[in-house]
Amino acid sequence: MKTKSTTQVNYGLVAAVLVAALVMLLLFVPRTNAAALAQVLVRFDRMKVSTATTGTVCANPTTVATEADVKVTFPTGYTVSSTAGNWTVNTTNTAWPSGAAAWPGINTATTASGQDVTFPSSDLTVGTLYCFNWTNSAALTVKAGATSSNLGVVTTEATGPSTIDSAQYATASIADDQIVVTATVPQAFSFALSGNTDALGTLSTGSISSSPTPRTATVNTNAKNGWLVWAKDSNTGLNSATASATIASTTPGTNSTLSAGTAGYNTGVTQTQAGGTGTVTVATPFVGGVSGKGGGLDTSFRTLASSNGTADTAVLTLTNNATIAATTPAATDYTDTITVVGAGLF
Numbered sequence: 001m002k003t004k005s006t007t008q009v010n011y012g013l014v015a016a017v018l019v020a021a022l023v024m025l026l027l028f029v030p031r032t033n034a035a036a037l038a039q040v041l042v043r044f045d046r047m048k049v050s051t052a053t054t055g056t057v058c059a060n061p062t063t064v065a066t067e068a069d070v071k072v073t074f075p076t077g078y079t080v081s082s083t084a085g086n087w088t089v090n091t092t093n094t095a096w097p098s099g100a101a102a103w104p105g106i107n108t109a110t111t112a113s114g115q116d117v118t119f120p121s122s123d124l125t126v127g128t129l130y131c132f133n134w135t136n137s138a139a140l141t142v143k144a145g146a147t148s149s150n151l152g153v154v155t156t157e158a159t160g161p162s163t164i165d166s167a168q169y170a171t172a173s174i175a176d177d178q179i180v181v182t183a184t185v186p187q188a189f190s191f192a193l194s195g196n197t198d199a200l201g202t203l204s205t206g207s208i209s210s211s212p213t214p215r216t217a218t219v220n221t222n223a224k225n226g227w228l229v230w231a232k233d234s235n236t237g238l239n240s241a242t243a244s245a246t247i248a249s250t251t252p253g254t255n256s257t258l259s260a261g262t263a264g265y266n267t268g269v270t271q272t273q274a275g276g277t278g279t280v281t282v283a284t285p286f287v288g289g290v291s292g293k294g295g296g297l298d299t300s301f302r303t304l305a306s307s308n309g310t311a312d313t314a315v316l317t318l319t320n321n322a323t324i325a326a327t328t329p330a331a332t333d334y335t336d337t338i339t340v341v342g343a344g345l346f
Helices: 006-028
Strands: 039-044 055-060 069-073 111-113 116-120 130-134 150-158 162-171 189-193 215-221 227-233 237-240 245-248 255-257 264-275 280-282 293-295 302-307 311-323 338-344
Touching: 039 150, 039 162, 055 069, 055 150, 189 338, 215 227, 215 338, 227 311, 245 264, 264 280, 264 302, 280 311, 293 311, 302 311, 311 338
Parallel strands: none
Antiparallel strands: 039 055, 055 130, 069 116, 069 150, 111 116, 150 162, 189 215, 215 311, 227 302, 227 338, 237 245, 255 293, 264 293, 264 311, 280 302
């Protein structure tokens, strides 16, 4: 009977050892496998078809490794600029998801080819959601068709490059992403007098008689160009039918200050305003605020005051003043009717 040679036995032993060593190597040498990003988001600031847009990229790493860049793959059909310099970035928080942090080391893209754009990155911390924005709308244009579930990928990479973490995202392109809101604000104007009588009482040569309770005209309006108030009277003065006499309005169209003992009659105006865009101006002839100071009215409308904008409770205070001379005929029926109107300049 023949036996195996020593040489054959040695070759078999060596082969067995090599196989065992290979198995051990495969079992115990560490292997690196790409993991999925814990979170990923790509927001397009415009989703309207065929529209150039800026946007935001966010990712939350899973694998402990040293990132060197991040590659963003945009959906098929989106026009991706191949000029890396168009892919400028910033880390301004533009309503990012809650808790997101600025992406460290992010900068203008280093490469842009096909649908892939690669940006430099510093090392990321597992469990943190990082975001950055691309800021030049010339970099990307939304696809021409309105479709749902347009797929892309975000990949973090180590030097090499080699994939660390990767995840798919989905977006949509729509016919129009804007809502045009319209509204109408109607013209508004209100005008009110505080009363319709003004009893000056018994006149005296020794003093100026003024309205004991001056009447007011109040304007509220949203007329952007302003408003005006006018007045006229029925007699160009205080007229007495029984005495056939008139205490004449003092120089209508000019400002005057009455003097005790000299017959005269005028209206002084002052103003206040709670709010509005307009500045209220009392017409020069009717500026009041001093006893007996004002302007005479006649039977033609004269501007008392005006404004160049809207009014919230603009109030004109109208003070009527009268004086008499020693020769002014006596009577109890001296009267005048003043008509006061206003209008907005819309």
